[in-house]
Amino acid sequence: MKFKIATLGCRNNQYESAEVRASFEKEGFQPVPSDSRADICVINTCSVTEKSNYRCRQIIRKTVDSNPDSFVVVVGCYPQLDTNAVRSLRGVDLILGNDEKLDIIKHLRDLNVNEQGKLSDGKTTEQKIQKNKTEPKVLVGNSSNGTTFRAEEVSHFAGKTKAFLKIQTGCNYKCTFCVITLARGQSRSAETATVVRQFSRLLQNNFREITLSGIHLGSFGKDLSSQTSLVELLRDLIKIEGNFRIRLSSLGPKDISDELIDLIASSPKICNHLHISLQSGSDRILRLMKRNYQMENIYELMDKLSGRIPDIGIGADLIAGFPGETDQEFEETLGVVRELPFSYLHVFNFSRRKNTAAYDLPDQVPGRVRKQRVFDLKELARQKSEKFRERFLGKDQYVLIEQNRDPKTGYLKGHTGNYIFANIDSADDLVNQIIPVRFSRIENETLFGVV
Numbered sequence: 001m002k003f004k005i006a007t008l009g010c011r012n013n014q015y016e017s018a019e020v021r022a023s024f025e026k027e028g029f030q031p032v033p034s035d036s037r038a039d040i041c042v043i044n045t046c047s048v049t050e051k052s053n054y055r056c057r058q059i060i061r062k063t064v065d066s067n068p069d070s071f072v073v074v075v076g077c078y079p080q081l082d083t084n085a086v087r088s089l090r091g092v093d094l095i096l097g098n099d100e101k102l103d104i105i106k107h108l109r110d111l112n113v114n115e116q117g118k119l120s121d122g123k124t125t126e127q128k129i130q131k132n133k134t135e136p137k138v139l140v141g142n143s144s145n146g147t148t149f150r151a152e153e154v155s156h157f158a159g160k161t162k163a164f165l166k167i168q169t170g171c172n173y174k175c176t177f178c179v180i181t182l183a184r185g186q187s188r189s190a191e192t193a194t195v196v197r198q199f200s201r202l203l204q205n206n207f208r209e210i211t212l213s214g215i216h217l218g219s220f221g222k223d224l225s226s227q228t229s230l231v232e233l234l235r236d237l238i239k240i241e242g243n244f245r246i247r248l249s250s251l252g253p254k255d256i257s258d259e260l261i262d263l264i265a266s267s268p269k270i271c272n273h274l275h276i277s278l279q280s281g282s283d284r285i286l287r288l289m290k291r292n293y294q295m296e297n298i299y300e301l302m303d304k305l306s307g308r309i310p311d312i313g314i315g316a317d318l319i320a321g322f323p324g325e326t327d328q329e330f331e332e333t334l335g336v337v338r339e340l341p342f343s344y345l346h347v348f349n350f351s352r353r354k355n356t357a358a359y360d361l362p363d364q365v366p367g368r369v370r371k372q373r374v375f376d377l378k379e380l381a382r383q384k385s386e387k388f389r390e391r392f393l394g395k396d397q398y399v400l401i402e403q404n405r406d407p408k409t410g411y412l413k414g415h416t417g418n419y420i421f422a423n424i425d426s427a428d429d430l431v432n433q434i435i436p437v438r439f440s441r442i443e444n445e446t447l448f449g450v451v
Contacts, residue, residue: 003029004038006059009046011213011249013076015166016101017044019152020075023105031158040108041070044101045078045086047183049351053078057089064091073108075101077183081355083140097140098184102150111137143181149188153198155205161403161432162247163207167195167233168214175279176290176357177319177350180215187219192228196236203242208434209271209400211247218255231259238269243434245400245417247271250317253278253293253301265308271417272309275346276301278316281336282329285322288361295336302340311397313343313388313418320377321350321370323361330373337380343388343419345381349374382445389420389447392439397422399437399449401430411448422447 003024007017020042021031032038041063045056056078064072068091075096079086086095094111096104149169157163170187171180202210212230214220221228230248237246246269253276264270276298280286283294305312318333337345349370352359365373397416401424406413411423412430416437423446424430424437430451437449 001029001039002032003040004032004034005042007044011164012166013044015164018154018157020104022152022154027105038070041067042073045076047077047081060089079140080143080183092136095136095138099141099147100139143185149190162209163202164211164213166213168217168220171216179353184215187216187223189220189223192233199237203244208432209245211249213249217249218251234263238267245269245271250275250277253297261304261308272311273313273419275315279319281333285325285329306341311418315344316342317346319348319350320373321365323358324363325365342384344385347374347377389442396436396438398434400434403431424449426451
């Protein structure tokens with residue numbers, strides 16, 4: 001039987017799709033490319049914004065239309081938050097929440113035995129699953145239930161030279177704009193020994209860069225019986241022998257301790273790159289968002305980072321048009337971005353989500369105003385990124401060469417440790433190696449260099 005998986009959203013989702021793929025392959029299923037026919041089509045969804053929901057519906061409809069005889073399974077955050085919206089879509093056969101998607105093989109077997117009666121043996125996976133023409137089977141549990149951390153071991157990521165490793169999920173904070181706690185539940189961490197084992201397995205499978213991912217990565221270890229921390233985990237991981245580097249996914253400002261900064265500064269195995277979940281440059285808006293920091297904390301943090309790690313790449317998430325955000329407060333955010341050494345930004349148009357406190361806040365910002373603010377922030381971000389890249393002209397940086405060449409230029413491509421995208425004119429034998437590159441020019445917002 002053939003299967004394919006479409007993935008939307010965060011690095012945790014990408015890892016969980018790899019877990020689902022591993023479950024299928026363990027049972028003898030054959031993966032096929034996204035444009036090929038499959039017996040089973042899985043869509044692993046994201047629901048962080050209304051735009052994400054819209055994109056999910058597009059992908060589901062396209063999958064159903066282009067695979068009329070396939071068994072379609074929708075999993076993840078979108079059905080977790082709005083089961084009825086997914087249930088209403090034509091052609092969906094099975095709907096699974098975040099906790100249920102790791103048991104997808106079991107649920108497929110149960111469905112065939114109990115609902116369709118197509119298979120005489122619930123353990124048989126070689127026979128074709130017939131298209132379910134009735135109402136979809138829905139298995140979506142309550143994300144607030146106290147579940148433990150679950151992860152399947154993943155040995156490879158299709159078409160990738162870089163790997164993700166999920167070490168934490170869920171979040172204990174309740175920011176007024178965010179649905180993540182509703183979708184993912186409370187913070188749960190993997191055991192340190194499990195992370196070290198899985199990390200080592202990925203290195204054995206020739207991955208040179210591994211990104212540690214989580215929904216609230218900075219809370220790693222706090223829920224474990226023997227409490228630990230992200231810093232302690234990193235100290236264990238950098239002791240492993242080999243030529244590799246570790247990248248960290250998004251962190252809250254309060255998660256970036258002096259210990260973590262010192263460790264990044266001292267270890268060549270940890271990328272000199274951080275992505276900060278900032279959200280606004282206005283103290284009043286941060287309070288409305290129920291964030292646990294103020295701008296004085298951000299300025300202090302950025303001073304420390306720039307002082308200890310001069311070449312560090314620093315990205316940030318920002319939300320434009322949060323309810324009540326005045327023109328003056330938006331100007332405060334623009335001023336913060338101009339002043340602080342960000343190398344790039346991820347800018348989001350505020351998305352009004354049901355069951356969040358921000359949904360009912362007064363003074364909702366009109367859509368046209370939010371759109372303009374997003375545009376202004378993205379333009380400023382483009383300028384900041386350009387200036388950051390220019391700093392490295394004529395200088396050397398280590399680049400991990402990725403598997404596929406840049407389709408626009410035909411050059412090898414990769415990223416530096418501080419997360420600059422680069423093109424390199426060289427032969428394919430450098431793929432999956434971390435090599436020193438000297439940058440000579442910038443063209444179309446891309447740095448070009450030679451080995």
